[in-house]
Amino acid sequence: MADSQRANDVAAWKALATHYQQIKDVHLRQLFADDPGRGERLTAETGGIYLDYSKNRITDETLRLLLQLAQERGVAQRRDAMFRGEKINLTEGRAVLHVALRAPLGARILVDGHDVVPDVHQVLQAMAAFADRVRGGAWLGHTGKRIRNVVNIGIGGSYLGPEMAYLALRPFSDRSMTFRFVSNVDGADFTEATHDLDPGETLFVVASKTFTTLETMTNAATARQWLVHALGSDAAVARHFVALSTNTEAVGKFGIDTDNMFGFWDWVGGRYSMDSAIGLSTMIAIGRDGFRDMLAGFRAMDEHFLTAPPERNLPLLLGLLTVWYNDFFGAETIAVLPYSSNMRRFPAYLQQLQMESNGKHVDLQGHSVDVQTGPIIWGEPGTDGQHSFYQLLHQGTKLVPCDFIGFCRPLSPVAHQHDLLMANLFAQAEALAFGKTAQELAAEGSPPFQTPFRVTEGNRPSNVILADELTPFTLGALVALYEHSVFTQGTIWGIDSFDQWGVELGKVLAQRIIPELTASAQPALHHDGSTNTLIQRFRDRRRAR
Numbered sequence: 001m002a003d004s005q006r007a008n009d010v011a012a013w014k015a016l017a018t019h020y021q022q023i024k025d026v027h028l029r030q031l032f033a034d035d036p037g038r039g040e041r042l043t044a045e046t047g048g049i050y051l052d053y054s055k056n057r058i059t060d061e062t063l064r065l066l067l068q069l070a071q072e073r074g075v076a077q078r079r080d081a082m083f084r085g086e087k088i089n090l091t092e093g094r095a096v097l098h099v100a101l102r103a104p105l106g107a108r109i110l111v112d113g114h115d116v117v118p119d120v121h122q123v124l125q126a127m128a129a130f131a132d133r134v135r136g137g138a139w140l141g142h143t144g145k146r147i148r149n150v151v152n153i154g155i156g157g158s159y160l161g162p163e164m165a166y167l168a169l170r171p172f173s174d175r176s177m178t179f180r181f182v183s184n185v186d187g188a189d190f191t192e193a194t195h196d197l198d199p200g201e202t203l204f205v206v207a208s209k210t211f212t213t214l215e216t217m218t219n220a221a222t223a224r225q226w227l228v229h230a231l232g233s234d235a236a237v238a239r240h241f242v243a244l245s246t247n248t249e250a251v252g253k254f255g256i257d258t259d260n261m262f263g264f265w266d267w268v269g270g271r272y273s274m275d276s277a278i279g280l281s282t283m284i285a286i287g288r289d290g291f292r293d294m295l296a297g298f299r300a301m302d303e304h305f306l307t308a309p310p311e312r313n314l315p316l317l318l319g320l321l322t323v324w325y326n327d328f329f330g331a332e333t334i335a336v337l338p339y340s341s342n343m344r345r346f347p348a349y350l351q352q353l354q355m356e357s358n359g360k361h362v363d364l365q366g367h368s369v370d371v372q373t374g375p376i377i378w379g380e381p382g383t384d385g386q387h388s389f390y391q392l393l394h395q396g397t398k399l400v401p402c403d404f405i406g407f408c409r410p411l412s413p414v415a416h417q418h419d420l421l422m423a424n425l426f427a428q429a430e431a432l433a434f435g436k437t438a439q440e441l442a443a444e445g446s447p448p449f450q451t452p453f454r455v456t457e458g459n460r461p462s463n464v465i466l467a468d469e470l471t472p473f474t475l476g477a478l479v480a481l482y483e484h485s486v487f488t489q490g491t492i493w494g495i496d497s498f499d500q501w502g503v504e505l506g507k508v509l510a511q512r513i514i515p516e517l518t519a520s521a522q523p524a525l526h527h528d529g530s531t532n533t534l535i536q537r538f539r540d541r542r543r544a545r
């Protein structure tokens with residue numbers, strides 16, 4: 001694990017800074033001309049996931065230095081410490097063991113001397129038994145009706161993973177059932193998710209690690225009211241609510257029978273929890289076998305991260321390339337562009353995974369970092385994005401490294417459109433890298449006055465992640481790929497990727513403001529001038545029609 005030395009103190013960082021000066025103006029056209037084999041060579045593969053990283057602004061020397069950086073920053077040692085269950089989340093004194101969620105029975109992972117693997121499998125079995133009952137119609141609602149709707153109530157890590165996975169894996173799901181996701185404390189979210197549902201056929205899955213999150217507790221209370229009002233009895237709650245949480249006491253207090261609770265542990269971070277009990281809605285959707293396949297995908301990537309040689313290690317390479325653009329080229333963002341409509345929430349999922357993990361301003365010693373940490377992650381599926389923001393990617397003044405994600409085989413029976421979709425992915429990566437020069441345009445007969453506007457410089461880097469097919473296994477592997485990439489980045493920067501103190505202040509201030517909005521008598525406001533005025537205006541005008 002990185003000791004108290006700072007990221008930019010190690011020899012490889014300094015060498016990379018010098019190397020950057022030599023390479024920053026070299027065009028990808030040149031790199032491919034000098035090294036035509038790089039398109040085959042600068043690739044890595046595991047479990048049906050193929051990474052082409054040849055269209056990055058790197059040479060073999062860059063790679064050598066980045067791998068040296070990983071070594072000097074102790075990525076492998078810290079990775080091993082994580083897999084061993086050491087408390088690498090220093091600021092919260094916790095182990096970081098999402099990898100235990102997909103460990104096979106028989107593996108031993110000790111937390112404070114206790115093997116957690118049997119616990120994980122016990123919960124998985126209970127989830128599977130419950131999912132079977134719901135899917136098979138053996139778990140009936142209060143009025144004797146079969147459950148046809150599952151509404152996951154949760155936010156952040158208790159929402160983004162379940163929704164993303166459901167959408168991604170819909171073709172594998174039970175199509176006779178409806179799945180909805182309520183996250184926002186805006187009552188409109190609950191209303192839209194439930195307006196056409198029969199309460200007698202609806203199961204609420206209340207997902208919250210802490211079971212104290214304002215949004216989730218508020219929406220869960222609204223759901224309980226909605227249900228009890230419709231079914232006419234408090235007793236209905238027992239058949240229509242289950243909880244996914246680490247907080248048994250709060251679940252009981254809320255009125256959910258703790259027999260209907262599926263637990264997990266403080267060593268699972270919220271944004272790393274879609275393969276824990278938080279995945280119950282996913283398991284109901286795709287069944288126990290589908291969920292098992294997804295876990296196998298996670299596990300395959302874990303094994304790869306643990307054992308593949310550095311130069312062929314996908315998460316390590318992806319993480320190091322992120323550091324390369326973030327810290328040396330000064331790129332502030334990364335676009336994640338899945339060429340898959342089913343993967344449309346994947347960028348949002350990765351936003352929490354990456355930005356909550358690596359959006360940190362101090363290192364593990366509590367000192368201000370003096371390098372840039374986590375990049376801004378954003379994106380939309382292709383081809384949609386091509387018709388909105390790609391203009392900036394191609395001709396804007398900002399460098400935006402892109403991750404293209406595509407699949408060799410289609411999910412949809414409308415298979416003939418898949419070639420069209422993938423042609424666009426390959427074309428975009430090619431256009432970004434190689435662009436079009438004024439000479440090429442002139443040769444094509446471009447009117448001279450238009451030429452400056454039509455030139456695309458190229459030299460915009462991208463990764464292409466080409467997987468065989470979007471299956472539960474592939475999704476698990478893709479998520480683990482990014483989890484370990486985030487881990488790699490965080491280790492290089494020497495930050496704690498597993499806490500999220502920055503989200504607390506806003507929550508505390510909201511608690512202070514709630515009574516100021518709800519009080520019937522005019523409250524004394526002691527905020528800054530802007531906040532006071534906004535609160536006052538809201539109070540004055542909210543009832544105006």
Ligand SMILES: O=P(O)(O)OC[C@H]1O[C@H](O)[C@H](O)[C@@H](O)[C@@H]1O
Binds near residue numbers: 156208209212213216
């Ligand atoms: O699962 P919960 O305890 O309800 O937490 C839900 C989310 O809220 C918090 O604000 C954290 O920033 C997230 O990391 C977490 O995933």
